[in-house]
Amino acid sequence: MPELPEVEVSRLGIAPHLEQQTITQVKIWQPRLRWPISNDVLQLAGEQVTAVKRRAKYLLLESRLGTLIIHLGMSGKLHVVPTDSEKQKHDHFALELASGLSLRLNDARRFGAVLWQGIDEVHEALSKLGPEPLTDEFTGLRLYELSRGKTAPVKSFIMDNAVVVGVGNIYANEALFATGIDPRRAAGKISKARYLELGEAIKVILAKAITQGGTTLKDFLSADGKPGYFKQELQVYGRTGEPCVQCLQPIRAIRIGQRNSFYCPRCQK
DNA sequence: ATGTTGACCTGTAAGC
DNA sequence: TGCTTACAGGTCAACA
Numbered sequence: 001m002p003e004l005p006e007v008e009v010s011r012l013g014i015a016p017h018l019e020q021q022t023i024t025q026v027k028i029w030q031p032r033l034r035w036p037i038s039n040d041v042l043q044l045a046g047e048q049v050t051a052v053k054r055r056a057k058y059l060l061l062e063s064r065l066g067t068l069i070i071h072l073g074m075s076g077k078l079h080v081v082p083t084d085s086e087k088q089k090h091d092h093f094a095l096e097l098a099s100g101l102s103l104r105l106n107d108a109r110r111f112g113a114v115l116w117q118g119i120d121e122v123h124e125a126l127s128k129l130g131p132e133p134l135t136d137e138f139t140g141l142r143l144y145e146l147s148r149g150k151t152a153p154v155k156s157f158i159m160d161n162a163v164v165v166g167v168g169n170i171y172a173n174e175a176l177f178a179t180g181i182d183p184r185r186a187a188g189k190i191s192k193a194r195y196l197e198l199g200e201a202i203k204v205i206l207a208k209a210i211t212q213g214g215t216t217l218k219d220f221l222s223a224d225g226k227p228g229y230f231k232q233e234l235q236v237y238g239r240t241g242e243p244c245v246q247c248l249q250p251i252r253a254i255r256i257g258q259r260n261s262f263y264c265p266r267c268q269k
Numbered sequence: 270a271t272g273t274t275g276a277c278c279t280g281t282a283a284g285c
Numbered sequence: 286t287g288c289t290t291a292c293a294g295g296t297c298a299a300c301a
Contacts, residue, residue, distance in 0.1 A: 002294060034277075034296080057295075074294055075279075090279085109278045111295060125296095152272055161296080168294060217294065218281085258274070260292080 002072045004133065004166030005209035006220055006228065007057045010078050013224050014103060015052040017080045018061065022048050022098040030092035033110050034073060037093060040116035041068055044095065056129050056165035061095075066118045068095075069125065073111030079104045080224070130164045133202050138164050140192075140199025147187040147195065156257045157187035158202070167202060170215055170237045173262050175201045177236045182268045183261050184254070208233065236262040 002010065023044045031037040043065055053060040059078075061068040072078070083102040093105040093114050105114065117123040131137035146163055147154075157163060159172050167175070176183045178201040181194060190198075214220060214228030217238070235245050240253040244264040254261050 006294070071295085073278095073296085076294095107278095108280060109293085109295095111277065111279095150271080156272085159295095170294065215294080220294075257272090259295095 002057060002076070002214070002220065003168035003171055003209075004057055005171070005206055005212075005230065006214035007059060007072060007166075008054055008210050009214040009228060010072070011052055011054045011059055014059075014078055014080055017099070017101055018049045018052050018095075018097070018103060020048060020050075022046070023063075023095050024098050025096040027094040027096065027102075028092075029087065029094070030110070033092060033107065034071070034113040035115065037114045038116050040066075040118075041114060044068060055126055056132070056161060057168075058126060060117075064119075066116060066121070067123075069113070069115040069117055069123055070105065071113040071115075071125075072105075073107060073109060073113070075109040076105060076107035076112035077220070079106060128162060130160075130162050133164050133166050133206055138199065138203070140196035143199055144190075144192045144195035147190065150187040152187055153184050153256050154181060154187045154190055155183035155259075155261055158198070159257075159259075164202070166206065169259050169261075170217075170234070171202070171205055171209065173237045174205050174235060177263060177268060178205065180268050183256055183263050236264065238262065 026042050026044050028037050044063060047063040047065055049061055049063060051062040057071060059070040080101050080103055083096050083100055088106055090108045091104050091106045095103045115123055115125060147157055150157060155172050155176060158167050175198060179194060179197045209215060209230040212228060212230040213226060215230040216227035220228055236251050239251045239262060241250050244251055244267055247266045249264055249266040251262055252265050
């Protein structure tokens with residue numbers, strides 16, 4: 001479900017309910033997610049959430065004792081609900097708060113994760129990540145330099161978390177359309193000038209998606225239940241056979257690295 | 270080393 | 286109305 005904008009929208013939705021709140025109880029209903037939920041997370045009971053941050057597609061709930069790391073995988077969702085409300089199917093984990101509200105993780109496919117990072121540790125899930133796309137550490141120049149000699153498709157390249165984090169299947173397709181780059185092209189054979197444009201396009205598209213509340217494809221809702229409106233902005237993703245917004249050619253779908261990929265055969269070279 | 274593929278798991282939609 | 290198949294927002298391990 002979530003790429004970086006959806007995770008950020010989730011963060012913005014839950015943060016006001018969590019920050020400075022005391023956790024009264026930690027509930028592990030289903031520990032078998034992508035990795036088992038460690039009992040280390042139980043020490044959060046009685047602790048205060050000092051900040052709610054994000055790194056890549058990971059949410060970071062900080063406390064005096066350490067950081068709870070949440071990843072939503074493909075289908076994970078966070079809800080803030082009254083603690084006495086009924087547990088839903090696929091609710092796996094919850095933090096109960098002194099306010100009477102609870103944060104619940106619901107994830108049908110269980111590709112998500114709940115991890116514990118002790119104070120002064122860096123969890124290995126976070127240790128090999130590239131820069132955040134919306135910071136100055138990420139530039140088109142970086143894309144250009146890292147891509148030299150690579151033969152993998154440019155779409156796979158920009159989805160590589162060691163190159164830049166947070167660019168998933170939707171926004172990779174959109175950024176390549178915005179810059180007129182054929183997603184199949186070898187990453188190493190694209191010019192510096194085009195990478196400079198691509199870097200900017202990634203920033204602009206992700207930032208806009210965040211302001212629109214993310215992309216709701218099937219069922220993404222922010223923690224307060226609102227859908228995202230970026231779907232209306234999608235130029236190629238999911239538009240197989242529909243006319244290109246620029247040239248009216250039908251949008252094509254192909255498979256790149258096992259992922260559905262959409263492009264305009266006329267506008268993208 | 271780099272690139273590609275399968276695997277994890279469940280729900281939903283499409284096809285027969 | 287079934288039943289079967291393919292696919293879905295992500296990431297990692299294993300392989301060539």
